[in-house]
Amino acid sequence: MVTRNIILRFAVIIGVLFISIAILFSVWNYLFPFVAAVIMAWLMQPSIRWLHTHFKLPKALAIILLLCSISLLLISLTTLLLTRAIYFFKNLSNEDFSSYVLIVENIYSKIIEWLDRIFGYIHTWAGSLSLEGKQTFYESMDNTKQAAVNTGMKQLRQLLELFTEGLTHLPYFFMSFGICLMATFFLSKDWDKIKGFTAAKLPVQTMERISQLSNSFKHNILQMIKAHIILMMITIFLVFTGLTLISAPHPLLIALTAGLLDLIPYVGTGVIFIPWIIYLFFTENYTLTIPLAFLYMIILIIRQLVEPKVLSSQFGVHPLILLAGLFLGFQIWGGYALIISPLIISFSKAVISSGLCQHVWAYIIKS
Numbered sequence: 001m002v003t004r005n006i007i008l009r010f011a012v013i014i015g016v017l018f019i020s021i022a023i024l025f026s027v028w029n030y031l032f033p034f035v036a037a038v039i040m041a042w043l044m045q046p047s048i049r050w051l052h053t054h055f056k057l058p059k060a061l062a063i064i065l066l067l068c069s070i071s072l073l074l075i076s077l078t079t080l081l082l083t084r085a086i087y088f089f090k091n092l093s094n095e096d097f098s099s100y101v102l103i104v105e106n107i108y109s110k111i112i113e114w115l116d117r118i119f120g121y122i123h124t125w126a127g128s129l130s131l132e133g134k135q136t137f138y139e140s141m142d143n144t145k146q147a148a149v150n151t152g153m154k155q156l157r158q159l160l161e162l163f164t165e166g167l168t169h170l171p172y173f174f175m176s177f178g179i180c181l182m183a184t185f186f187l188s189k190d191w192d193k194i195k196g197f198t199a200a201k202l203p204v205q206t207m208e209r210i211s212q213l214s215n216s217f218k219h220n221i222l223q224m225i226k227a228h229i230i231l232m233m234i235t236i237f238l239v240f241t242g243l244t245l246i247s248a249p250h251p252l253l254i255a256l257t258a259g260l261l262d263l264i265p266y267v268g269t270g271v272i273f274i275p276w277i278i279y280l281f282f283t284e285n286y287t288l289t290i291p292l293a294f295l296y297m298i299i300l301i302i303r304q305l306v307e308p309k310v311l312s313s314q315f316g317v318h319p320l321i322l323l324a325g326l327f328l329g330f331q332i333w334g335g336y337a338l339i340i341s342p343l344i345i346s347f348s349k350a351v352i353s354s355g356l357c358q359h360v361w362a363y364i365i366k367s
Helices: 002-054 059-094 098-126 131-168 170-189 191-201 204-245 251-261 270-282 286-314 319-353 356-365
Strands: none
Touching: 002 059, 002 170, 002 191, 002 204, 002 356, 059 170, 059 251, 131 170, 170 191, 204 251, 204 286, 204 319, 204 356, 251 270, 270 286, 319 356
16 A cells, blocks of 8 residues: 555656646747746846845836846847858858868868879889779779768858858847847836745745745856856957967957857867868968967867866856756757756756755655
């Protein structure tokens, strides 16, 4: 009988968990601006109280100031990124991808030059070399070169199409953002009333658990944001300063892109620098290859020294867990995983640290 009750309570907990997740996914798919508004309003409460207490601002004015600051920051970053990206893609389009073809041609020429030397050494030492074998090998290399050119051209065109498609979604994005801002304003304005109404409807012990979980989750979110902002600013500063000193092209756009890539653990600036260094090497631009490789090593060393300390001191979650969560999130939500996965990891950490797991387990096994 006891075992049956334990299994029944366990099944109830699992059922409630799956139903909650299903509801959350459904709500996010259709009402994500309002979900984002709830999260923003919840995170803004300490700042609203601080402005209201220290500067004696009316609550509505404090909310408007915070929302205007967030909007101004987002619009400025979006405008800056779009301006630089449009300039970059315009130049890329005007050159008709000739830079990429030049890379492939140079790499091909280098490989053929090395092969000629190798075949020369083989002929010298072996005394003979099959002409048909050489011809077949050269034809294979030529086919490989042509396949690389076609694949690269296709990928670059897909990148342009993706950027164009992203531009077409901008009106929808700004409309959703506007709805999110309005919903955040009304939720923040009536937050205390909503909280009081909820507290009156739920048992005291349940409200204590929710309050403990909420405080822990908010702390984790703020620490996570702080950690990533610190790491992002370090990367942007290092990349921009280094590229400016070595007179590399597009230093600001590359620095901002590197900062965004820094949100993905174990990816970072290598996605930009390694292909770039290889390209410069094969195009024989050694005056920029050596400084760029040196800059990448400096950034890599500083990041390896700073990242573990910042993440452990601010967030307390190993980067490997963040990487696994992001990979799983990309399979489910695509690009939204950059936002959703860290939230889920933070919430899971808050659930564990709040003692809710122990409380649920005690409920399941109680006699």
